[in-house]
Amino acid sequence: MxxxxxxxxxxxxxxxxxxxxxxxxxxxxxxxxxxxxxxxxxxxxxxxxxxxxxxxxxANKAALLEAVTVSLLEAIYQPNPEGQWQAEVRQLCHSYLELLSRYPGLLETMLKMSTDGPAQVFIARLEQALTPLALAKVEFEPLRDLLADYLHGVALAMQCNPGGIPVGCVDAPLDLIFRGLTSR
Amino acid sequence: MxxxxxxxxxxxxxxxxxxxxxxxxxxxxxxxxxxxxxxxxxxxxxxxxxxxxxxxxxANKAALLEAVTVSLLEAIYQPNPEGQWQAEVRQLCHSYLELLSRYPGLLETMLKMSTDGPAQVFIARLEQALTPLALAKVEFEPLRDLLADYLHGVALAMQCNPGGIPVGCVDAPLDLIFRGLTSR
DNA sequence: GAATTAAATCTACACTGTAGAATTTTAATT
DNA sequence: AATTAAAATTCTACAGTGTAGATTTAATTC
Structure with missing residues (x-):
């Protein structure tokens, strides 16, 4: 038995x-x-x-992982539209990175998904944080793409190098981006 | 038989x-x-x-893939240190992205490798392209990190979404970075 | 000529996702 | 109440993955 x-x-x-x-x-x-x-x-x-x-x-493993992804992504930082936009963006980025690195596989699952719902979550929160800047579309979109893909790159590096990269590593690069933004 | x-x-x-x-x-x-x-x-x-x-x-499949990676990365664009730095950087980025998207798996292999030789190739070429700016270390490093991780994020998106993203998608975000760089 | 090394094949294993059928219980229909 | 259908689960089995280990054959070295 x-x-x-x-x-x-x-x-x-x-x-x-x-x-x-x-x-x-x-x-x-x-x-x-x-x-x-x-x-x-x-x-x-x-x-x-x-x-x-x-x-x-x-239906299959991918569907399960997509459900996990959708469910987890809701948890990222919700910026205050009336706060200091730089601090809010920074906190949002840290939160996003912490999530993506605590749950490896989330990133690839999200990027491979047909519905872009989960990817939009970060973007929506970013818009919230940037409210005070009142950016035009042509100004917002490059920033959005730069920030999202940059964070995805960092998340990928973190998950290829577990435990070796702190989320604070984005701070200096973020300053660089902010500088290009304030000098319009 | x-x-x-x-x-x-x-x-x-x-x-x-x-x-x-x-x-x-x-x-x-x-x-x-x-x-x-x-x-x-x-x-x-x-x-x-x-x-x-x-x-x-x-020794194993990973070693084979690492050898492929090392061999391929030599092929990225070699910038002219006396050219227009913005155009040189742009061309370097396009070349890097084309390589990473033509050979999916290169990116993860490179990031997981213990020797960072291959990752240094891009950075060395970037230094070449930026020669005219004569950046100090504290100025160069955030730029280097931002650019490398950004491109890795784009490459990941390309390989999760095959054929759907042209390398030109980096142009506007690159301009944004350049702006933060020229307004020192 | 014997021993060692190099270059290859064969067999076999553990692990993966998952298709398809069988089983048991509850719910719906007649 | 009897029958049928649906729901929730287990079992068996398969094809595909990297790769460990033994075996075979030929070339090289002593």
Missing amino acids: SVKQKKRGRPAGSSKALSKLIILQQAKNLLAEQGKIPTLRALAAELNVDPMALYHYF | SVKQKKRGRPAGSSKALSKLIILQQAKNLLAEQGKIPTLRALAAELNVDPMALYHYF
Whole structure:
């Protein structure tokens, strides 16, 4: 009887073993704990469930990771539109980077997603932070692209070099960007 | 005799089937053709050789990819230190991006490498292009970090969204950076 | 000529995502 | 109440991945 064989089929009573929420929560835990995307088998083991059970809730692994990404990205810093814009942007960037580095794989998942919803979250928050500047579209867009891609590059470096790069590394480059912005 | 069984053991005469160079060349071809890192089996098949033969020349797949990376990065644009620095930097960035997007996987391989030789190539060329500005160290370093990580972010976006992003997308953000640089 | 090294193949393993079928329970329909 | 359908789960199995280890053959060295 070495390995306990679990009973097959739908569980009795109202004791559903799983739910999207539970799966996502555990996936986030493992992602943060192990610093890398868990395998479906590892995730299922943690949930005490057969790996294939996950497919009842998500079409495939990519869909699961996208759901994790959407859910996590809501948590980035919400800037105060009436604050000091430079400090607000800085805090937003730090928050974004902390998230992307605490949950490796988020970045690639986000960039590969068909819906750009998650990517828009950062951009929307950036607009909030920059409200005081009242930038025109042609001024805002290059800044947005520069900032987003720069942070993605830093996040990628962080996740290729775990623990070796602090989020503060963006401060001097951010100053450089700000300088180009204030000297219009 | 459906499948032809190749003769085992060291080949006769001076007809060595493989060499580091041949492997690297074919790896680059497949990388560019298929737009993704080939499997060792695919690479070996293209070379008409057993997959394990590759391990005679490289310790593992990562080592092979690192060799590809080192070899390819030499090819980026060599700026003229006496040219117009803005145009030189722009051309360097375009060249760097074209390389990173033509050979997906290069970026991650480079960032994960222990030796930072390959990453230094871009930085050295950037210094060349910026010679006319005679920047102090404290001015150069933020610029270097900003530019490198920004380009890596763009390259990542390109490789997550194949064919959808032209290298020219960096032009406006580059102008923004240049502005912060000329207004010292 | 014997021993060593070089260059290759073969076999086999653990790990991955996941397709497809079987099983058990609950809900819906007749 | 009986039947049918749907939901929630497990089991089995497969193809694809990198690669460890043993084996084979030929060239080189002593």
